[in-house]
Amino acid sequence: xxxxxxxxAEGGRMGKEGAEAGAEGLALQLGELSxxxxxxxxxxxxxxxxxxxxxxAPLQLTPAQFSVLLLLDRNPGRNQTEIASTLGILRPNFVxxxxxxESRDLCARIRSAxxxxxxxxxxxxxxxxxxxxxxxxxxxxHEARLNELLGPANRxxxxxxxxxxxxxx
Amino acid sequence: xxxxxxxxAEGGRMGKEGAEAGAEGLALQLGELSxxxxxxxxxxxxxxxxxxxxxxAPLQLTPAQFSVLLLLDRNPGRNQTEIASTLGILRPNFVxxxxxxESRDLCARIRSAxxxxxxxxxxxxxxxxxxxxxxxxxxxxHEARLNELLGPANRxxxxxxxxxxxxxx
DNA sequence: GATAATTGTTATCCACCATATCAAATACCA
DNA sequence: TGGTATTTGATATGGTGGATAACAATTATC
Numbered sequence: 001x002x003x004x005x006x007x008x009a010e011g012g013r014m015g016k017e018g019a020e021a022g023a024e025g026l027a028l029q030l031g032e033l034s035x036x037x038x039x040x041x042x043x044x045x046x047x048x049x050x051x052x053x054x055x056x057a058p059l060q061l062t063p064a065q066f067s068v069l070l071l072l073d074r075n076p077g078r079n080q081t082e083i084a085s086t087l088g089i090l091r092p093n094f095v096x097x098x099x100x101x102e103s104r105d106l107c108a109r110i111r112s113a114x115x116x117x118x119x120x121x122x123x124x125x126x127x128x129x130x131x132x133x134x135x136x137x138x139x140x141x142h143e144a145r146l147n148e149l150l151g152p153a154n155r156x157x158x159x160x161x162x163x164x165x166x167x168x169x
Numbered sequence: 170x171x172x173x174x175x176x177x178a179e180g181g182r183m184g185k186e187g188a189e190a191g192a193e194g195l196a197l198q199l200g201e202l203s204x205x206x207x208x209x210x211x212x213x214x215x216x217x218x219x220x221x222x223x224x225x226a227p228l229q230l231t232p233a234q235f236s237v238l239l240l241l242d243r244n245p246g247r248n249q250t251e252i253a254s255t256l257g258i259l260r261p262n263f264v265x266x267x268x269x270x271e272s273r274d275l276c277a278r279i280r281s282a283x284x285x286x287x288x289x290x291x292x293x294x295x296x297x298x299x300x301x302x303x304x305x306x307x308x309x310x311h312e313a314r315l316n317e318l319l320g321p322a323n324r325x326x327x328x329x330x331x332x333x334x335x336x337x338x
Numbered sequence: 339g340a341t342a343a344t345t346g347t348t349a350t351c352c353a354c355c356a357t358a359t360c361a362a363a364t365a366c367c368a
Numbered sequence: 369t370g371g372t373a374t375t376t377g378a379t380a381t382g383g384t385g386g387a388t389a390a391c392a393a394t395t396a397t398c
Contacts, residue, residue, distance in 0.1 A: 028255045031243035032304070037315060037328055038217045038232055043257070043335035045214045048207045051338060063207055064385090074200035081345065086197045088212070093386065095347060109346095117345040117394045135201070146206060149338060150330060159206055161319060161327045166212035169220060169318060233354095250376065262355065264378055278377095286363045286376040 048146075055141035059134050064089075065101060066138070069131045072107055072123045079118035080109075106130055217315075224310035228303050233258075234270060235307070238300045241276055241292050248287035249278075275299055 033039050052063050061069075064087075071083055084094035098121070101107045106127035109119035123131065147155055202208050221232050230238070233256075240252055253263035267290070270276045275296035278288035292300065316324055 028240065028244045028247065028251060030255070031239060033236055033239050033243075034332065035328070036236070036239075036307070037312065037324070037331070038214070038221050039236060040328055040331035040335055041210070041214045041217055042232070044331040044338070045207070045210045046257075047335055047338045048210055052207050063211070067202055067205070067208060070200060070202050070205075071197065074202075075197045078197065079345075082197060086199070088215075089385095090387065091346070092348080092388085115345080115395070119346070138205070143206065145338070146334075149333065154330060155206070157323075158327065158330045159204070159209055161323060162206070162209035162213040163203065164318065165315075166209055166216055169213070169216045169314070248376075259356065260377070261357085261379075284364070284376080288377070 051145065052138070052142050055145075056134050056137050059130055059137065061130070061134055064097065066131075066134055068097065068101065069106065069123065069127060069134070072121055073128065073131055076122060077120055079112065079120055081118070083121055101127070220314065221307070221311050224314075225303050225306050228299055228306065230299070230303055233266065235300075235303055237266065237270065238275065238292065238296060238303070241290055242297065242300055245291060246289055248281065248289055250287070252290055270296070 049063055052066075056066065067087055068083065071087065072078075075083070080094055080098065081091055084091050089097070098107070098109065102109060104126075105124050107121055107123050110122060112118045112120050150158065218232055221235075225235065236256055237252065240256065241247075244252070249263055249267065250260055253260050258266070267276070267278065271278060273295075274293050276290055276292050279291060281287045281289050319327065
């Protein structure tokens, strides 16, 4: 297997990985690990989520909760199954999540008149307000920092490739 | 570092998201969610790990286990703390993981002569053999499929950006 | 009208992550 | 030298996410 070394060369701004000229133990070599896309993908994802949590900390929202609020705002009149499935959340696990949001008065379950099995989900006024504030924090702090690191064009290219992987892989 | 825009152009081939003209329930709109990098990042990561597991299924290796074997091969003479920390695994959680690998005779803990507290980790012959087979599977099935989807240049650019995020964000 | 399917829910299990703590061994230092 | 602090591997434990089975209420199917 022959792998181009260009990315490895661009990736690090130092010749060797983590060249800490410390006391005794030399830094470990990542080796082929730095060429494994899944490895970088996972580490990048952890960093991104970590930063997201920091940026939106005043609102106490996790990425998953934020995605639910976004989806409820954009898709009124949907029930739990529909919202959960489009987010890749299993119905049983979505119950506790909704309990959390509802107990904070960010959304509400409404018994449907047509189908009394299902609960229509809707944002409360407070939910809409929190979502609006969250959007601003995410845009001004989180995504802005990404744009600063990568540049708008690269950020767009990255998003497009990730979306492609998520959809077609 | 400049990244080609080809991926961004290829990314969206449809105007709206998921236009399924199904029976009754129209598809939900992701809305701003599709612009959230963390969302695509997470979904892409899940897909990649899923495919990795499929490709390397005959060897029964998880991505984390594969990364440990790679690291042991590249860095002989290291102890548990060193290996775990470079992978971002906490020492307590690394114990059970090593138990699994050691019980399958893929690696071994050797009491260090210099420092009798630490366990030097090394691959067994079987571990080296499994690692070699795993590398081939990953290259020929997993990474090859990624190259097919993105193209080598885009794949390299993606890796470079993810590495940058993981290191500098 | 009997049976099947759906919805929200509960219970339960497993993997992963994080912290506190411990005994053994080593490092440090007065 | 001896006493204290630090390090290493390990255990226990709790929290969180993800997955399946099962259930009552409701609706669809035939």
